[in-house]
Amino acid sequence: MTSSLSTDLVLILPEIILAAGAMALLVLGAFRGEGSAGLVRFGAFGLLIAVLILTACAGTGEKVLGFNDMLVVDGFGSFMKVLVLIGALVAIPMSVDFFRRAATDRFEYPVLILLATVGMMLMISANDLITLYVGLELQSLALYVLAAFLRDDVRSTEAGLKYFVLGALSSGMLLYGCSLIYGFSGTTNFTDLAAGIASLEGQGAGIGLVVGIVFLVAGLAFKVSAVPFHMWTPDVYEGSPTPVTAFFAAAPKVAAMALFLRALTVPFGEIAAQWQQIIIFVSIASMLLGAFAAIGQTNMKRLLAYSSIGHVGYALVGLAAGGEEGIRGVLVYMAIYLVMTLGTFGVLLVMRKDGKAVETIQDFAGLGRSHPWLAFVMAAFMFSLAGIPPLAGFFAKFYVFISAIEQGLYVLSVIGMLASVVSAFYYLRVVKIMYFDAPEGAPLELPFPLASRVVVGVTGFLTVLYFVVPAPLVTAAGAAAKTLLP
Amino acid sequence: MTVTALVFYLFAAITVASGFMVISARNPVHSVLFLILAFFNAAGLFLLLGAEFLAMILVIVYVGAVAVLFLFVVMMLDVNFVELRQGFLQYLPVGALIGLILLVELLLVFGSWSVLPEAGNLAAARAPDAATLSNTDALGRILYTQYLLPFQAAGAILLVAMIGAIVLTLRSRPGVKRQKISDQVTRTMETAVEVKKVQPGQGI
Numbered sequence: 202m203t204s205s206l207s208t209d210l211v212l213i214l215p216e217i218i219l220a221a222g223a224m225a226l227l228v229l230g231a232f233r234g235e236g237s238a239g240l241v242r243f244g245a246f247g248l249l250i251a252v253l254i255l256t257a258c259a260g261t262g263e264k265v266l267g268f269n270d271m272l273v274v275d276g277f278g279s280f281m282k283v284l285v286l287i288g289a290l291v292a293i294p295m296s297v298d299f300f301r302r303a304a305t306d307r308f309e310y311p312v313l314i315l316l317a318t319v320g321m322m323l324m325i326s327a328n329d330l331i332t333l334y335v336g337l338e339l340q341s342l343a344l345y346v347l348a349a350f351l352r353d354d355v356r357s358t359e360a361g362l363k364y365f366v367l368g369a370l371s372s373g374m375l376l377y378g379c380s381l382i383y384g385f386s387g388t389t390n391f392t393d394l395a396a397g398i399a400s401l402e403g404q405g406a407g408i409g410l411v412v413g414i415v416f417l418v419a420g421l422a423f424k425v426s427a428v429p430f431h432m433w434t435p436d437v438y439e440g441s442p443t444p445v446t447a448f449f450a451a452a453p454k455v456a457a458m459a460l461f462l463r464a465l466t467v468p469f470g471e472i473a474a475q476w477q478q479i480i481i482f483v484s485i486a487s488m489l490l491g492a493f494a495a496i497g498q499t500n501m502k503r504l505l506a507y508s509s510i511g512h513v514g515y516a517l518v519g520l521a522a523g524g525e526e527g528i529r530g531v532l533v534y535m536a537i538y539l540v541m542t543l544g545t546f547g548v549l550l551v552m553r554k555d556g557k558a559v560e561t562i563q564d565f566a567g568l569g570r571s572h573p574w575l576a577f578v579m580a581a582f583m584f585s586l587a588g589i590p591p592l593a594g595f596f597a598k599f600y601v602f603i604s605a606i607e608q609g610l611y612v613l614s615v616i617g618m619l620a621s622v623v624s625a626f627y628y629l630r631v632v633k634i635m636y637f638d639a640p641e642g643a644p645l646e647l648p649f650p651l652a653s654r655v656v657v658g659v660t661g662f663l664t665v666l667y668f669v670v671p672a673p674l675v676t677a678a679g680a681a682a683k684t685l686l687p
Numbered sequence: 688m689t690v691t692a693l694v695f696y697l698f699a700a701i702t703v704a705s706g707f708m709v710i711s712a713r714n715p716v717h718s719v720l721f722l723i724l725a726f727f728n729a730a731g732l733f734l735l736l737g738a739e740f741l742a743m744i745l746v747i748v749y750v751g752a753v754a755v756l757f758l759f760v761v762m763m764l765d766v767n768f769v770e771l772r773q774g775f776l777q778y779l780p781v782g783a784l785i786g787l788i789l790l791v792e793l794l795l796v797f798g799s800w801s802v803l804p805e806a807g808n809l810a811a812a813r814a815p816d817a818a819t820l821s822n823t824d825a826l827g828r829i830l831y832t833q834y835l836l837p838f839q840a841a842g843a844i845l846l847v848a849m850i851g852a853i854v855l856t857l858r859s860r861p862g863v864k865r866q867k868i869s870d871q872v873t874r875t876m877e878t879a880v881e882v883k884k885v886q887p888g889q890g891i
Contacts, residue, residue, distance in 0.1 A: 206835075209836075213836070220843060224846070227850065235859070268833075268835060268836040269813070269832070269833040269834075271833070271834070271836050271837065272836055307854070309850060309853075309854045312850065313847070313850065313851075313854075316843065316846070316847050316850075319843065320840075320843075323840055329837075331834065331837045332836060332837055332840075335837040335840040335841055335844065336840065338844050339840055339843055339844050339847060342844055342847045342848060342851065343847050343851070345851065346847070346850070346851035346854055346855060349855055350854070352854075352855050361855075384802075385800075385801075385802055385803055385806070386802075386803045386805075386806050386809060387802075387803065387805070387806030387807060387808075387809040387810030387811075388806075388809040388810060388812075388813065390809075390813070393809045393812070393813075396805070396809075397803045397805040397806065397809055398803070400803075400804065400805050401803065401804075407799070407800065407801035407802070407803070408795075408796055408799050408800075408801075409796055409797075409799075409800050409801065409802075410803075412792075412793075412796050
């Protein structure tokens with residue numbers, strides 16, 4: 202308890218810069234009126250880049266506690282924060298063209314993205330159930346508004362409302378779990394919880410604590426949209442404006458997964474046997490549902506929603522395996538998943554037909570002939586999401602399954618591989634439609650928006666050529682995973 | 688001791704009964720009034736626990752602000768509650784079954800409740816000494832020191848809520864006439880008054 206306020210403030214300097222910057226930009230936008238969207242967007246973009254550099258460079262990766270142990274800054278947190286910041290960074294320029302065409306080019310969008318990012322960074326750094334909850338709500342509340350951002354569009358408002366109601370329900374479950382955990386242990390602090398549970402010395406946790414963990418996991422599973430708490434995902438992904446959906450599928454998932462990892466391994470690592478079976482069930486169910494439910498989808502956003510449910514299942518395989526290897530697997534998975542998802546949504550944002558954004562799979566017909574490069578990159582994303590070597594997605598799956606096999610979780614691994622084979626069907630169907638079906642309807646509108654093109658190019662490059670130098674990401678993830686474990 | 692127990696059961700019974708009435712009252716205004724009654728009795732329970740600050744906050748914030756706001760909303764929005772409640776009986780058996788299962792499970796949990804041996808120490812380590820401080824003093828001390836970060840973050844959440852409400856509802860209507868004081872002040876006689884020579888018997 203010797204840390205002073207000034208050292209604490211230095212710890213959360215990135216968050217403070219983002220929050221203060223968001224408020225300054227809000228004031229700027231409010232005073233300059235509707236025409237200030239471009240300026241605010243530029244400011245938000247600059248802030249995110251600055252904070253990204255600060256987070257990536259600052260810190261030695263060692264574990265530092267601050268704010269009376271409410272907050273922890275370590276290599277794991279920095280790794281996840283960098284991913285979240287990349288997601289947020291990409292979400293701002295990708296939205297420009299979309300919102301301009303929808304005549305909703307408003308300055309609140311970048312401000313809300315910034316505040317959501319602050320919430321996500323707090324979630325990742327949380328070392329206390331209270332910080333966890335507050336960060337989660339800060340993030341969620343901003344996301345509810347973003348989902349309903351096209352307020353004159355029925356589907357968008359419906360998505361916002363659905364997300365809000367179900368999100369509030371899941372927050373309730375999470376809080377109930379937290380209160381049970383507090384009732385059992387007398388503390389909400391992760392460090393204290395870990396110490397208290399270690400003092401049990403294998404006598405077995407009380408049933409009250411286990412029920413608390415179950416509720417906590419239920420709340421967190423909702424946030425990462427794992428089965429059986431996934432029902433909101435397809436509707437919200439379909440209804441939300443496409444740039445917002447891209448953001449949803451990228452940054453909040455990474456943040457919630459980081460929270461999942463920390464909230465289970467740090468305080469409850471001693472009683473891993475109690476929650477491991479829940480994670481295994483959730484993981485298997487997510488992988489299977491992601492594989493089978495997406496087969497019948499014709500809407501690209503819904504398909505990607507189910508695909509993201511499946512990918513969460515694969516990432517959870519690493520958590521179920523646990524240990525440094527497993528956590529490293531999850532980190533690598535989330536990093537590669539982020540790149541692939543942003544790229545796929547970038548392709549969706551590039552394509553417009555008849556003045557409308559492309560949404561159905563049939564709209565991709567004949568893309569191989571009309572726009573061979575775009576089709577090639579999209580095919581690379583689809584192969585990568587399916588996990589076909591030598592693309593990046595294969596390595597993501599490889600690391601989590603290796604860790605699971607080393608822990609002896611053979612059934613989980615086999616089911617995971619089979620699910621991944623099934624899911625290859627719908628990914629490859631998109632490729633088949635692009636290359637072998639005759640073009641339908643109007644040609645794509647040209648020119649393609651520049652920002653999305655850049656995103657597609659960069660993510661496509663990373664996805665295709667990841668296998669050339671896989672080491673840096675794996676090493677960074679390994680170092681980050683090491684700091685999470687005691 | 689028996690007096691405390693009696694008062695406890697009185698407050699608890701009224702809280703539960705008024706909670707039930709909130710969802711079963713036909714008139715929504717009555718529901719809100721029962722909600723206020725429930726708040727008052729919960730405040731009484733807090734007083735029995737020695738948490739006088741929470742009791743007062745409950746009355747001031749929930750009864751004074753939230754419940755009155757509810758009352759306004761219920762009275763101003765013409766929501767047809769009879770229509771909303773259709774299907775209530777239809778879903779009642781399933782809902783009651785799930786509720787019952789959950790209740791039994793929770794009773795089982797509380798029946799075999801075992802608290803961490805360290806729990807008392809852990810709770811005491813981060814709380815100020817309750818014996819020497821008043822409630823308000825103790826809460827203030829930890830709220831602005833130990834829990835500074837979540838406290839500030841909660842402020843940010845309220846900001847997001849405000850931004851969200853404005854983003855989703857504010858519409859700038861065209862053609863609204865507003866007073867522009869600078870325009871009024873800078874008017875000169877040349878811009879404001881036009882002198883016309885009117886010929887007799889002609890009109891303008």
